[in-house]
Amino acid sequence: MMQPVILRGTNVTNQPAAPLVPPKRILLGPGPSDVPPRVLAAMGAPTIGHLDPQYLQIMDETRRMLRAVFQTKNELALAVSGTGSAGMEAAVVNLIEPGDEMIVCVNGVFGTRMRDVAQRAGATVHSIEAEWGAVIDSGAVAQSLKAHPKTKVLGIIHAETSTGVHQPLEEISRLVHEAGALLLVDTVTSLGGMDVRVDEWKIDACYSGTQKCLSCPPGLAPITFSAAAVSAMDKRKTKVASWYLDMTMVRQYWGEQRVYHHTAPINMTYGLYEALRLILEEGLEQRIGRHTLHHRALRAGLESLGVRYIPKQSLTTLNAVMIPQGVDDAQTRKRLLEDFGIEIGSGLGPFKGKAWRIGLMGTSSNKPNVTLLLAAMETLLPEKGKALAAAGEVYRTAD
Amino acid sequence: MMQPVILRGTNVTNQPAAPLVPPKRILLGPGPSDVPPRVLAAMGAPTIGHLDPQYLQIMDETRRMLRAVFQTKNELALAVSGTGSAGMEAAVVNLIEPGDEMIVCVNGVFGTRMRDVAQRAGATVHSIEAEWGAVIDSGAVAQSLKAHPKTKVLGIIHAETSTGVHQPLEEISRLVHEAGALLLVDTVTSLGGMDVRVDEWKIDACYSGTQKCLSCPPGLAPITFSAAAVSAMDKRKTKVASWYLDMTMVRQYWGEQRVYHHTAPINMTYGLYEALRLILEEGLEQRIGRHTLHHRALRAGLESLGVRYIPKQSLTTLNAVMIPQGVDDAQTRKRLLEDFGIEIGSGLGPFKGKAWRIGLMGTSSNKPNVTLLLAAMETLLPEKGKALAAAGEVYRTAD
Numbered sequence: 017m018m019q020p021v022i023l024r025g026t027n028v029t030n031q032p033a034a035p036l037v038p039p040k041r042i043l044l045g046p047g048p049s050d051v052p053p054r055v056l057a058a059m060g061a062p063t064i065g066h067l068d069p070q071y072l073q074i075m076d077e078t079r080r081m082l083r084a085v086f087q088t089k090n091e092l093a094l095a096v097s098g099t100g101s102a103g104m105e106a107a108v109v110n111l112i113e114p115g116d117e118m119i120v121c122v123n124g125v126f127g128t129r130m131r132d133v134a135q136r137a138g139a140t141v142h143s144i145e146a147e148w149g150a151v152i153d154s155g156a157v158a159q160s161l162k163a164h165p166k167t168k169v170l171g172i173i174h175a176e177t178s179t180g181v182h183q184p185l186e187e188i189s190r191l192v193h194e195a196g197a198l199l200l201v202d203t204v205t206s207l208g209g210m211d212v213r214v215d216e217w218k219i220d221a222c223y224s225g226t227q228k229c230l231s232c233p234p235g236l237a238p239i240t241f242s243a244a245a246v247s248a249m250d251k252r253k254t255k256v257a258s259w260y261l262d263m264t265m266v267r268q269y270w271g272e273q274r275v276y277h278h279t280a281p282i283n284m285t286y287g288l289y290e291a292l293r294l295i296l297e298e299g300l301e302q303r304i305g306r307h308t309l310h311h312r313a314l315r316a317g318l319e320s321l322g323v324r325y326i327p328k329q330s331l332t333t334l335n336a337v338m339i340p341q342g343v344d345d346a347q348t349r350k351r352l353l354e355d356f357g358i359e360i361g362s363g364l365g366p367f368k369g370k371a372w373r374i375g376l377m378g379t380s381s382n383k384p385n386v387t388l389l390l391a392a393m394e395t396l397l398p399e400k401g402k403a404l405a406a407a408g409e410v411y412r413t414a415d
Numbered sequence: 416m417m418q419p420v421i422l423r424g425t426n427v428t429n430q431p432a433a434p435l436v437p438p439k440r441i442l443l444g445p446g447p448s449d450v451p452p453r454v455l456a457a458m459g460a461p462t463i464g465h466l467d468p469q470y471l472q473i474m475d476e477t478r479r480m481l482r483a484v485f486q487t488k489n490e491l492a493l494a495v496s497g498t499g500s501a502g503m504e505a506a507v508v509n510l511i512e513p514g515d516e517m518i519v520c521v522n523g524v525f526g527t528r529m530r531d532v533a534q535r536a537g538a539t540v541h542s543i544e545a546e547w548g549a550v551i552d553s554g555a556v557a558q559s560l561k562a563h564p565k566t567k568v569l570g571i572i573h574a575e576t577s578t579g580v581h582q583p584l585e586e587i588s589r590l591v592h593e594a595g596a597l598l599l600v601d602t603v604t605s606l607g608g609m610d611v612r613v614d615e616w617k618i619d620a621c622y623s624g625t626q627k628c629l630s631c632p633p634g635l636a637p638i639t640f641s642a643a644a645v646s647a648m649d650k651r652k653t654k655v656a657s658w659y660l661d662m663t664m665v666r667q668y669w670g671e672q673r674v675y676h677h678t679a680p681i682n683m684t685y686g687l688y689e690a691l692r693l694i695l696e697e698g699l700e701q702r703i704g705r706h707t708l709h710h711r712a713l714r715a716g717l718e719s720l721g722v723r724y725i726p727k728q729s730l731t732t733l734n735a736v737m738i739p740q741g742v743d744d745a746q747t748r749k750r751l752l753e754d755f756g757i758e759i760g761s762g763l764g765p766f767k768g769k770a771w772r773i774g775l776m777g778t779s780s781n782k783p784n785v786t787l788l789l790a791a792m793e794t795l796l797p798e799k800g801k802a803l804a805a806a807g808e809v810y811r812t813a814d
Contacts, residue, residue, distance in 0.1 A: 030483040032695040033476035036688055041463050047678060051462040059682055060459030063450040063632045064440050065758045077432035084429040097634070098497045098659060101677035105659045133658045227678055233462045235496070235634055235680035257656050259532045260497060260504045276763075278500040279446060279626055281634035283458055284683065289435055296431040359464045364675075 041353075042385060045361035046177050046334055047205070048227035048234050049377040051287075055232055058290035059283050066280040074289055075270060075280070081292035085207060085230075085300060086222060086240045088214035093240035094270040095288055096261065097281050100204040100225025103237025105133050106261040107200050107221040111169050111245060113254050114138030119160050119170040119197075121152040125178035125364050126202055130171045137257050142167070148366055149179045149326045149336075154187040161195040168248070169198045169221075174212065175205035178364045180336025180373065181327040182210070189218045198245055204228060207238065208295055209307040209333040209377055220245040226284075229307070229333055231378030232291035235284040291378075307332045310381045313410040314374070317390040317403035326371060333381070335374040336367070340397060345369050348396050356392045383411065440752075441779070443788060444760035445576050445733055446604070447626035447633050448776040450686075454631055457689035458682050465679040473688055474669060474679070480691035484606060484629075484699060485621060485639045487613035492639035493669040494687055495660065496680050499603040499624025502636025504532050505660040506599050506620040510568050510644060512653050513537030518559050518569040518596075520551040524577035524763050525601055529570050536656050541566070547765055548578045548725045548735075553586040560594040567647070568597045568620075573611065574604035577763045579735025579772065580726040581609070588617050597644055603627055606637065607694055608706045608732040608776055619644040625683075628706070628732055630777030631690035634683040690777075706731045709780045712809040713773065716789040716802035725770060732780070734773040735766070739796060744768050747795050755791045782810065 043050045064071050075094075082093045096106045108130065112118055118139040120131040123146040134141050142164050144156050152172060161167060170192045174183050185201065192199045198220040203212045207222075209229030214222050220242040227234035241249070241263065249264060256262040260278065268275040295303060311332035315325065318337060326336040339345055345362060349372075352358040363371030376385065390403040442449045463470050474493075481492045495505045507529065511517055517538040519530040522545040533540050541563050543555050551571060560566060569591045573582050584600065591598045597619040602611045606621075608628025613621050619641040626633035640648070640662065648663060655661040659677065667674040694702060710731035714724065717736060725735040738744055744761065748771075751757040762770030775784065789802040 029479070030695050030699065032692040033480055033688065036457050036460060036473065036685055036692075038460050038463050038473070038685065039467075039469055040461050041467065043462070043464060045464055048462050048464060048681060051682075056459040056461065056682075058435050058459075060455040060457075061435060061437050062439050062455065063442070063447050063626075064437050065442060065444055065447060066633070068438075068440065068752075068758065070438055074435065074437070080428070081432055098501065099677050099680060102497065102659045105657065129658070132654075136654050136656055136658055225678065227462075227681075233680065233682040234465070234678040235683050255531075255535055257535055258504065259528070259535055260501045278498050279624065279633040281498060281632065281683070282447060282626075283450075283455075283632040283686070284634050284680070286435055286437065287682070289432065293431040293434075296429050300429065353467075359467065 040357060042358045042388070043380055044375050044385060044389060045359045046373045046375050047225065047377065049231050049375060049380040051231055051233055052294060052379050054294065055287050055290045058286040059233065061283070061286050063282050066282060067274065067276065071282065072274065074285060078285060078289050078292065079270065081296060082238050082240070085292060085295060086212060086214045087216065088240055090214065090240045090242055092246055092263070092267055094266065095285065096237040096239050097278065098237055099234050100223070100237050101129070102261065103223030103225060103239050104130060104202060105258065106237065106239055106263065107223045108133045108171065109137045109257045109261055110249055110263045111198060111200065111221060112137040112139045113252055115140065116168045117142065117164055117166045119144060119164060119167050121172040123150060123152055123179065123181065124148050124173065124176035126173045126176055130202065134171065149181060151181055151183050151329055152188070154191060157188050158191050161191055161197065165195070167195060167197045169200050171200040173202040175203060175210065175331050175333060177205045177334060179326055180331050180334050182329045182331045185217050193218055198248060205331060205334050209304065209381065210331065211304055214240055226288055226291065229377045230288070230291045230295065232287045235281060236288050307376065307381050309414050310376050310383065310386050311335065313407040314376060314386045314389070316410045317386070317407035320402035320406035321393060321397050321399040333375065333377045335376070337372055337374065339370055339372055343397060351396055352392055356388065358389060358392060439756060441757045441784060441787070443773050443775065443779055443784060444758045445772045445774050446624065446776065448628070448630050448774060448779040450630055450632055451693060451778050453693065454686050454689045457685040458632065460682070460685050462681050465681060466673065466675065470681065471673065473684060477684060477688050477691065478669065480695060481637050481639070484691060484694060485611060485613045486615065487639055489613065489639045489641055491645055491662070491666055493665065494684065495636040495638050496677065497636055498633050499622070499636050500528070501660065502622030502624060502638050503529055503601060504657065505636065505638055505662065506622045507532045507570065508536045508656045508660055509648055509662045510597060510599065510620060511536040511538045512651055514539065515567045516541065516563055516565045518543060518563060518566050520571040522549060522551055522578065522580065523547050523572065523575035525572045525575055529601065533570065548580060550580055550582050550728055551587070553590060556587050557590050560590055560596065564594070566594060566596045568599050570599040572601040574602060574609065574730050574732065576604045576733060578725055579730050579733050581728045581730045584616050592617055597647060604730060604733050608703065608780070609730065610703055613639055625687055625690065628776045629687070629690045629694065631686045634680060635687050706775065706780050708813050709775050709782065709785050710734065712806040713775060713785045713788070715809045716785070716806035719801035719805035720792060720796050720798040732774065732776045734775065736771055736773065738769055738771060742796060750795055751791055755787065757788060757791060
């Protein structure tokens with residue numbers, strides 16, 4: 017048994033750490049977003065067993081509410097036991113077998129990640145690349161599908177968290193299905209904050225994360241598959257590369273069979289359940305409208321301070337903006353965090369040190385947050401005195 | 416936007432589900448175990464960002480406390496963002512490349528699972544099989560290592576949750592290292608409740624789950640790798656099959672570099688942090704002793720009721736017992752749940768309908784639980800009147 021207070025040759029001690037006292041932040045980065053008290057309370061509800069009749073009922077209702085938020089009738093809709101990136105991996109590895117051809121649209125970090133995931137799953141990947149900050153052009157998709165007629169899956173990011181680009185999907189979906197392929201869409205930064213119409217847009221595999229517009233802590237990845245996607249899984253000749261993410265088994269636990277696969281993250285599911293309740297209480301349409309309004313107000317304010325948006329077609333959930341000339345990135349974020357308790361995100365890849373990513377997602381998307389952030393920015397940026405008036409004008413005309 | 420109250424052709428509505436009111440259970444199954452109020456409170460603390468300076472400090476302390484519980488000085492010790500099975504997959508896929516040879520010891524559900532995971536990762540797997548309920552014999556290990564001299568990794572289950580078998584590891588570890596292979600050990604049902612000496616037993620990859628003897632909700636998989644295991648990862652010629660579980664990237668986020676990989680499950684980490692604090696406050700040695708005591712008391716009580724243990728070498732954390740002749744499995748478990756609020760586990764595989772699995776793990780391992788379960792069992796089993804006295808005798812002699 018362990019005797020020493022300090023493990024030899026290290027500074028590892030068996031002393032308990034200090035009490036946990038996380039500070040109260042205002043989360044306006046690219047995720048996590050602020051978590052409502054009701055969701056936090058649900059996270060701390062007593063843990064019960066993953067096969068308890070009452071837990072199975074919680075799972076059933078979670079699936080039903082997920083379908084409503086995904087706007088789908090898909091039978092297969094559940095929460096993967098991992099964060100959004102596990103959702104991406106689950107979507108890819110369940111549809112791809114070694115040697116399958118997949119087109120991946122790459123215009124930021126998450127398209128790049130999806131390509132990596134697909135290659136590891138053994139796909140022959142064809143990339144459609146666009147500049148970071150630009151959308152993927154449907155003409156390029158048509159061309160790539162023509163050049164690669166055996167394509168099984170086309171993967172694309174609806175809301176590129178690294179650039180703030182809002183990707184239109186309807187025309188691309190038409191092209192993909194005309195070519196007989198499946199459409200796989202990342203909605204990590206859009207689901208629950210922007211319109212994601214899985215059935216109407218004929219998305220075959222769609223995943224998200226809990227910590228963005230759903231305003232639940234990170235840890236689960238909502239996912240849904242169309243009947244065509246399920247049929248593709250049923251026709252697989254090889255086992256799914258990941259045992260943990262294998263939907264042919266996971267869906268038997270979430271479905272009526274209730275076959276034990278792995279122990280579900282019970283309290284995370286509580287959190288998601290409550291977060292989905294809050295969304296449906298607000299109404300999905302109202303919630304999407306709220307995200308649009310506060311995005312417009314923030315944008316008017318920031319632009320009045322000379323801050324330029326990176327994408328032409330911006331998400332309403334995430335604002336990716338260039339840092340004004342002469343302004344220190346790290347210092348400004350530090351001041352926001354320490355003086356105002358506000359977290360915003362830094363740039364990634366080519367935008368490292370050059371951009372900020374300001375999220376107004378889920379609960380975080382509200383008037384006090386927009387107002388406080390703009391007021392704080394006025395104290396930190398060279399331009400002064402215009403931001404609150406510009407935002408106020410948006411709010412006034414919306415009333 | 417979503418208009419209809421009921422999605423066409425389904426019973427999917429956009430009505431929020433009923434409020435979340437999970438019942439209070441006494442969790443004496445094979446996991447999850449009861450979660451202490453302090454851990455539940457931590458789960459519901461305000462979410463902060465995964466790159467927040469204060470969160471990074473929480474991660475550092477979590478790693479330090481994990482090392483103490485694993486009894487290791489390993490640099491690489493962290494929590495995988497998934498349940499125990501994700502820990503198993505992470506251990507295997509990071510060490511195995513396609514074509515590598517791996518020996519997997521199979522004497523229950525979790526050895527069987529590990530073999531499946533290894534095969535999906537592309538390993539050529541050699542199985543050492545033993546009867547369910549028996550330990551893996553070190554002679555069989557010596558033989559298999561001799562027959563397969565190119566073996567890179569040998570995988571074995573320390574605490575087989577499906578059979579309750581406690582697997583001795585020291586002799587097997589010696590054989591594995593003499594053969595130049597790495598030792599990979601599943602301690603899902605032992606870490607924090609039984610002795611797991613990663614350094615002294617020279618375990619190269621060791622993983623667990625949060626929801627057993629650590630008494631935290633399910634959702635994270637503590638894992639640690641030895642320097643030899645890290646060196647094997649560094650020498651890989653191919654990328655790790657799973658992007659999500661790729662330790663070459665995950666460790667850069669948990670390490671000093673803080674390179675963003677995926678968004679950590681913040682509130683789950685809070686829960687684990689508090690659970691580890693409770694373990695170190697109690698003292699690892701005292702905690703292991705507590706598990707031994709209550710196991711002995713329960714065992715004395717159950718055996719006095721004619722209940723037979725399956726394994727010769729039983730875990731102290733999980734009691735796998737045969738259901739006495741003439742006793743109805745489902746009905747008894749239902750009565751325990753509904754009349755006493757007690758969850759116990761059913762048998763798996765060949766023991767389905769024939770065995771119960773009674774966990775006394777983490778917080779759940781205490782005198783009131785043993786007493787209540789034995790009292791309840793006396794009302795449900797044909798034998799009567801001896802169990803409490805038998806358990807009491809164990810407690811008396813321990814005082």
